[in-house]
Each structure stands twice: as C-alpha cells, then as structure tokens.
Amino acid sequence: MTMLIFLPSAQRGYRWIDLTEGAMPREGDGIPTSGAPFVAVAPAEAVTLHWATLPDRSIAQATAAARIVVAEASAAPLGELHVAVGDEGTGERPIGVVAAAQMQEWLAALAAVGIDPVAIIPAPMLLPRPDEGYVRAQLAGEGVVRGTAAGFADEARLTELVTGGTAPTTLDRASLTTALADAVAAPALDLRQGAFARRTRRAIDWPLIRRLAMLGAGILLLTLAIDVVRIIRYSTGADALEARADALGRTGLPRGETVTDVDRQLDERLSAVRGPGAGFTATTAAVYSVVRTLPGVEITGLDFQPNGELRLSIAVAREALATDLRSALQAAGFEVRAGVFQSGSGRVTGEMTVSRP
Template sequence: MPPRRRDRVSLDARRRCARGRGGEGIPDAIDDETIAVAPADAVTLHWAELPSRSAAQATAAARILASEASASPLAELHVAVGDEGASDRPIGVVGVATMRDWLLMLAEAGVDPVALIPAPMLLPRPDEGYARAELAGSGVVRGTSSGFADEARLTELVTGGAAPTTIDRVTLEAAIVAAAASPPLDLRQGPFARRRRFAIDWGLIRRLALLSLTILAVTLAISLVRIAKYSFGADALEAEADTVAVTGLPRGETVVDASRQLDERLSRVRGPGLGFTNTTAAAFAAIRATPGTEVTGLDFQANGDLRLSVAVEREALATDLKRALEAAGFTVRAGVFQAAAGRVTGELTISPGSGR
C-alpha cells in the first residue's frame, strides 16, 4: 500500500515467499516485477456491465458512470476498468493527484510496479454476502459487487448489519497469489500505464548478425561462381578461336597470336593500302563511268599505289577520269599526257586517301 509503508509480502506463482517491513525481507530479484496495492479507503469501486470488444469503449462508458456517481469533476478522476470473467466488470475510481503521488513515492523508493491493485480486489469474490480479511494491518471487506475498507459504521451501513465472513490465512494467500498472477483490476491504465523499458535483445542481434554473415557469404559465393564461369567461358572461346585460326593460317604455321597472324595474312593476301581488289575495282568503276576512256596498263605497287595507264579520246576526258577517282576517295596524281594517232595517253597514280 503506497500511502502506508507497512508490511510487504513477496509472492511466487504458488505461495508466499517472504514478508517484511519497508525493504526488509523482500528479495531483490522481484524489483522488476513488483505489484503495488492501493489502500481500500482511497479507491472507490463500482461494478457494471460494460462493452467487452473494445477497451476504449469500456473505459469511456466507465467514465460516464463515474461522473454520475462522483461529486468531483471528471477531469480530476482516474478511471480504470478490470475484468473478473463475469458479466459485470469492476471499475476503480481514484483521484489523478493521488495516483501521481503514489507513483512518485514508489519511484523515489526505486520501485516501478507492474500493476497497482486496490486492496479489496486481493480478496476472493464471495458468491453471496461479504468477506473480510486483514491486509497490512488494515481490515478490508469484499462483496459480490463492492469493496471497501472495514470501518465499523460504514461496514454496518453497507452490509445492512450482516457480519462479513472472515477469510482464513491460507485462502487469503491463495487469493493474493491469483490476483498477483492475473490482476482483476489494475489502476495502471491510460496516462498511468507502465512505460516499457527499452532493452537490447542480444540474442536477436546475434541471430541477425549470423543471418547477415550467411547472406554475405552466399552472395560472395555466387559472385565467385559467376566469375569462375565467365573465366572458363572466356578460356573456352579463346581455345575455339585458336582452333579456327589454325584453319585460316598456312599449314604447319605455329599459332602464337591467332588474331595478329590472321591480320598479317589478310594484309599479305589483299596487299597494302586498301588492297589490290578494292583499289582496281574502284578504278574500273570510274573508267566505266567516263565514256571514251580505256585502260592500257595496270601496275600495283608494294606501297599500295596503283599506276594506271589510260588512253582517252581527248585531253578533257583524262581530267574527268581523275575527278571521278578522287570522288571515289583516292588521291590521284596525273603524269604527262601525250597525243598520238588521234588518242591521248598518259598515267595516273592512285593512292589511298582523299585528295579533295
């Protein structure tokens, strides 16, 4: 009971573990699981049928009932709703300032209770009549739909003169254990709910780290397999290229660099420059396009030049032929043309490259 620093009892799931005054006799191991008990004379208890689907709806209905039954403004009251498994549910009403003072006092003592239970709710709910017990040196009375501090005149007024049945110690401790395991009414709701402490789950962190390392290892393994696959593929293509190159090289020639050796052979076959075939084809195309011209000699030089001896009907045609070859992308050098027997003859030297 926060307001009275009297007897404190430590419970496990089955029985009483220890009892003491203040901090005496209470194991340190229960500090994180402490359940505080509010004095009976500071909490007003009601019972009513409330909605069970939504906690918010039940609390809203309970606040309406509390405002009708209390003379204090609703803004100054803290209303909590419990559940005993019956159709009617317990409602606890206490002052907001009182709740704040209790929790502050407990915090100064180093206690952050997981629940705050009104003292009458520790007693078992009787099937009929009233039950009484001593809690922390104070009498507490519990009825089927009531709970209050045992005071001579008040008790007689509420019970109608009927004497409450005293609960034996064994039954009381069993009821306290049950209430601690599953509080029928916890005042730590709404703005006074216990804040969850942030705790690092090292087990989860280790599992996530192991999972991350596994993913990283698998990703690295996939990359290594892919690199090896590409390397093997490149080696296979290179071997295949060497095999094909052997068929294109002269028989018996040793393959050192297939690409370079094939380029050298191609150069030898087609000749220097643009090659004999390309150069002569372009020259004959220009001659066919220039009427009145004919080839009288042809000499392909080692440097890729083509010496072309031509005969034309008139000197202007030699100029037209030269321009046609230059238009084809060649550099053309004209020699001395001479007229004899009604024909004009001379030489044109054709080299790769544009002369324009």
C-alpha cells in the first residue's frame, strides 16, 4: 500500500490518492491519516523537465553533466536550483529542475504534518513514456501531458505550442492506475537527491552483533589456549632440562652417595677437591707465575694448610730477591707473611706464607 500526496499548487491544496494493491484508487482532499509510505507529487508547473544523454557511470558524474545542461537552458542562477537526474532505460535521461527554496518549503511543510516522503516525483513523470506523440491524464484535478522527451502542465495554448498541434492521447482509468503503480514502484525521476536525499535510520542488527561477539570470544579463547599450550611446553622443556642437569650432576658425586641436593653436594665436593680459600691449584699456579718473573728465586717446598694458606720454602741467590718476591706476590693480590731468612752455602733461605685476602 502506498499513498500519493499531491503538493499544493496555485489552483488547489493538498490532495491524495490511495494506491492500495488490488483495489481501485481512492482520492481525497487534505492530509490523509495513514501508516502507509508516502510518495509526494510535485506540481507540473513547479518543475522543469529536460532530457539529455548523460554519463551513466555514477550519479555524481551524471548530475555534474546535467547541471551544465541546465545552466545553458535556465535564466535563474545555478546555485539557486536543485538538479535531479533519473533514468528510464533509454538513451536520454530525464532531468528535473526545481528551485532549492521550493524543495525546502515542501519538505518542511510535509514534516510539519508528520510526513517524510520516500520520494518526490514530478507529476508528468507519473504518466507512461509514449512510444511517439503525447499522452494526457487528469491527476488530482489537474491536467498533465507527457511526451517522449517532454512533460508539462496541460494548458490549452501551451499544449498546442509544444505538441505542434498534435492532440495528446487521453489515458483511460485502468491505464492510469497501472501507470501510477509502476511509477511509484520504480520512479524514473526522484527529486529527493543530493542535499534533499532521504536520511534513513540504520537499525541495529542484534543477531549480527551477537555473532560478532561470539566470534571475538572464540578468537580470544583460541589465543588464550595457544598461550597456555606454549606455557605448558616451556614448563615441560624446563623440567626436562632440570632433570637432565640433575642426572649429569649425579655423575660428579662419589658412587653410592645419597643425593638430596645436587647443586649443594657438588659445591661441597668441589670445595673439598680444590681446598679452602682460592684452592691449592689456583694459589700454587699464581705463585709460580710470580716466581718465574724473578731469576735467582727457587721454591724448595710447598705446604698447603687446611685454612687455605700456602707455606713456601724459598732459596734465593741474595737477600734482596726475597724482598722482591714478597713485593711481587703482594702486587699479585696475595697477603704475604715472611719468616726469618738465613744465609748459608752461598744461598739465602727462608719461608713465606701466602693467602688470598
């Protein structure tokens, strides 16, 4: 069901036609009260119609080209005009030109009575496009004429001038009813374009939102599952490495020893092997490195003490070398305690005790 509401003209006020499917159209005056969608019809004398070959790649390109056509044919400033482009599926496309102020006035008046029309169609565009010549019909009490590339109000002198004396064919009621239904179902030219296009409210698609929420939750759970699996793999790998390290550590302990803490037991065994302090090996190697730098110095005995000190028995060619040895050991980072050196058989002998601080 669709309601046609005819916008007021100089000769009449609002009128309407009820295009209920399967019934003959009903007509009336004034503003109808109906929940059906409304299609407004602009008076023929308020809209100038042109036909021209325009680009069909986009509505923006077609409108830009149509404004050029209108600028050449209109005396009014182009900025004050509203230009709309339609399509009838033929070579030439219809162009509707109406004052922008008039469009604003129509829409404001309709909004004041609670009507937001889905389309605004010029009255001549409600008639079918004839194959040749012209057709005529009475719409809401006013005559309208339509040709293959023309549309205007039916006025005696104007009609004869435009048609060149050819009398338009008058549509019967059945043909007019069919033409109105076709024009409303697929308007060949709708003035509600550009700045005057109907704003549609976007409904919230709750099923889509729920699906997106479920998809997002699934992605989150999958990401979490991947992280959990990765953590388990890392933990399992760390446990395997720790077990392997424990197994290797056990090989360094004495056979038959009860293992309670591999790290601590290995530290204890290493301390027992190398001795206290820096250990016998490290201390002895450092002392011999110093002795090799002093010709005439000889170590005649070593005694590693339980407290980590190393007692040296030393023989030197002269007493000054004993002092040089002590200074060199101290420079190497040892604490040195020297005993009494004695001379005999051309050698100077004595003892020194070295330790790490």
